[in-house]
Amino acid sequence: MLWALTEARAVLGHRTAGWVRTMASRSLLVAPPAALSKPLFIPSRLLLGPGPSNLTPRVMAAGGLPVLGHMHQEVYQIMDEIKQGIQYVFQTRNPLSLAISGSGHCALEAALFNLLEPGDSFLVGVSGIWGQRAQDIAERIGARVCPMVKAPGGHFTLQEVEEALAQHKPVLLFLAHGESSTGVLQPLDGYGELCHRHQCLLLVDSVASLGGAPIYMDRQDTCGVLRLAQPAWNGVGPAGEGSGPTARLDGIDVLYSGSQKVLNAPPGTSLISFSDKAKNKIYARKTKPVSFYLDIQWLANFWGCDDRPRTYHHTTPIISLYSLRESLAHLAEQGLENSWQQHREASEYLHTCLQGLGLQLFVKDQALRLPTITSVVVPMGYDWRDIVKYIMDHHHIEIAGGLGPSAGKVLRIGLLGGNATRENVDRVTRALREALQRCPRSKL
Numbered sequence: 068m069l070w071a072l073t074e075a076r077a078v079l080g081h082r083t084a085g086w087v088r089t090m091a092s093r094s095l096l097v098a099p100p101a102a103l104s105k106p107l108f109i110p111s112r113l114l115l116g117p118g119p120s121n122l123t124p125r126v127m128a129a130g131g132l133p134v135l136g137h138m139h140q141e142v143y144q145i146m147d148e149i150k151q152g153i154q155y156v157f158q159t160r161n162p163l164s165l166a167i168s169g170s171g172h173c174a175l176e177a178a179l180f181n182l183l184e185p186g187d188s189f190l191v192g193v194s195g196i197w198g199q200r201a202q203d204i205a206e207r208i209g210a211r212v213c214p215m216v217k218a219p220g221g222h223f224t225l226q227e228v229e230e231a232l233a234q235h236k237p238v239l240l241f242l243a244h245g246e247s248s249t250g251v252l253q254p255l256d257g258y259g260e261l262c263h264r265h266q267c268l269l270l271v272d273s274v275a276s277l278g279g280a281p282i283y284m285d286r287q288d289t290c291g292v293l294r295l296a297q298p299a300w301n302g303v304g305p306a307g308e309g310s311g312p313t314a315r316l317d318g319i320d321v322l323y324s325g326s327q328k329v330l331n332a333p334p335g336t337s338l339i340s341f342s343d344k345a346k347n348k349i350y351a352r353k354t355k356p357v358s359f360y361l362d363i364q365w366l367a368n369f370w371g372c373d374d375r376p377r378t379y380h381h382t383t384p385i386i387s388l389y390s391l392r393e394s395l396a397h398l399a400e401q402g403l404e405n406s407w408q409q410h411r412e413a414s415e416y417l418h419t420c421l422q423g424l425g426l427q428l429f430v431k432d433q434a435l436r437l438p439t440i441t442s443v444v445v446p447m448g449y450d451w452r453d454i455v456k457y458i459m460d461h462h463h464i465e466i467a468g469g470l471g472p473s474a475g476k477v478l479r480i481g482l483l484g485g486n487a488t489r490e491n492v493d494r495v496t497r498a499l500r501e502a503l504q505r506c507p508r509s510k511l
C-alpha cells in the first residue's frame with residue numbers, strides 16, 4: 068500500500084492519491100490509470116486506407132445526440148428507417164433486412180451461423196482475406212468447406228463456379244464482391260441464377276464495394292458496368308435483360324456490408340438482407356445457430372421483420388444506429404447512381420495519377436478494379452512500411468499495406484464516400500511522390 072501511495076502521489080498529486088489510499092484500504096488492487104486523467108486527444112487525419120473512412124459532419128452530429136432506450140418507439144422508428152435505407156442501398160425488397168450490432172465480420176458470422184449447419188457443404192471463393200475468413204468461420208461451424216482458391220488478384224468466372232457447384236453440390240456459395248485486400252471487383256452478373264439452378268444459395272460480401280460499385284441484390288444484372296467484365300460463358304456472351312438466351316434476373320440470397328467505408332459512419336454496425344429462399348432455409352433449421360447474439364430469428368423479431376410483437380433481444384448501440392441512419396439518408400439523398408459515378412471518376416483519376424508516378428496497379432484488368440480501394444504494387448526496392456509511415460508522419464494521411472495474402476505485395480488507397488474527391492487524389496499523389504523521393508531504397 069505504501070508503494071501504491073508513493074507511486075500514485077508522484078503521478079496523480081496528493082488529492083487523487085489520497086483517494087487511491089482510501090480505496091486501496093478497501094482492497095482495490097489497481098490504481099486509477101494516470102493515462103485516463105489526461106484529456107482525450109484525437110489527431111486530425113485524412114483516412115485514405117481501406118476503411119474506416121472519415122465521418123461526414125452529418126454523421127458526426129448524429130453521434131452527439133442523446134441516448135434513448137433501445138425499446139423506445141422513436142428508436143423502433145429509426146430502426147424501420149434503417150431497414151428502408153438498406154433496401155434502397157442493396158436494391159432489394161426483402162422484408163428480412165436489418166442492421167447487425169457489430170462490424171462486417173459480425174455480419175459474415177451472422178450469415179454463416181444461420182445458413183450453415185454441421186455437415187453442410189459450403190463452397191467458398193478464396194482469392195483474398197474475406198474468402199479465408201469465411202472458410203475459417205464455416206470450419207468452426209463444422210460445415211464441409213470446399214474452397215476454390217485463386218492467387219491474390221484473381222476472381223471467379225461463371226464457368227469455374229459452375230464446375231465447382233456440380234462437383235461439390237454446396238448449399239451455399241460465398242463470393243466477395245469487393246475484395247478489399249486485393250482491390251478486385253468480383254463480377255456477379257449471372258451467379259445467382261447459376262447457384263439457384265444448382266439448389267445453392269448465394270452469399271455476397273459487399274463491405275468494400277457497397278455505394279461505390281453497382282450491385283442489385285434482387286436482380287443481379289448491372290446493366291453494362293459489370294457486363295463489360297464478364298467473360299463469355301458456355302459460348303454465350305455477357306447477357307443482360309432480354310439480350311441473351313436467358314434473362315438473368317435471379318439475385319443474391321444474402322448480402323451484407325459495413326458502416327465504415329462508403330457510408331462514412333463509425334465502424335461497429337453492419338447491414339444484412341436475406342431473400343425468401345435464404346429465410347426459408349434459416350427457419351427450417353434442424354439445429355439452433357451456435358450464436359444467440361446473431362440468431363436471425365431473434366433479430367428478425369427485434370427488428371420488426373416478422374408478424375410478432377417485438378421482444379427484447381439485446382441492447383443495440385443506439386448512437387451508432389443514429390449515425391447509420393444518417394449515413395443511409397445521405398446516400399439516399401445523393402442517389403446510388405451518383406455515388407457509383409463519383410467513385411468511378413475519382414478512382415480513374417487516381418489510377419492516372421499513380422501511373423504518372425511510375426507505379427503499377429495490382430489489378431491489370433480495368434473492369435475488375437474495385438472503384439473504392441485501389442491496390443498498387445509495392446515499388447521495387449522500397450519497404451511498403453516506410454512509405455505508409457512517411458505519408459502518415461508528414462502528411463497526416465492514412466494509406467495501408469496489403470492484408471492477409473496481399474501483405475507485402477501491395478499498397479492500398481481507399482476513396483470511400485465523401486473521401487472520393489479529386490482534391491484528395493491530388494493530396495495523396497503529392498504525398499506519395501514525396502515519399503518515393505525521400506524513403507530509403509535498397510540497391511538493386
Ligand code: GLV
Nearest residue numbers: 117118247248470
Ligand atoms: C479491412 O477491411 C481491410 O481491407 O483492411
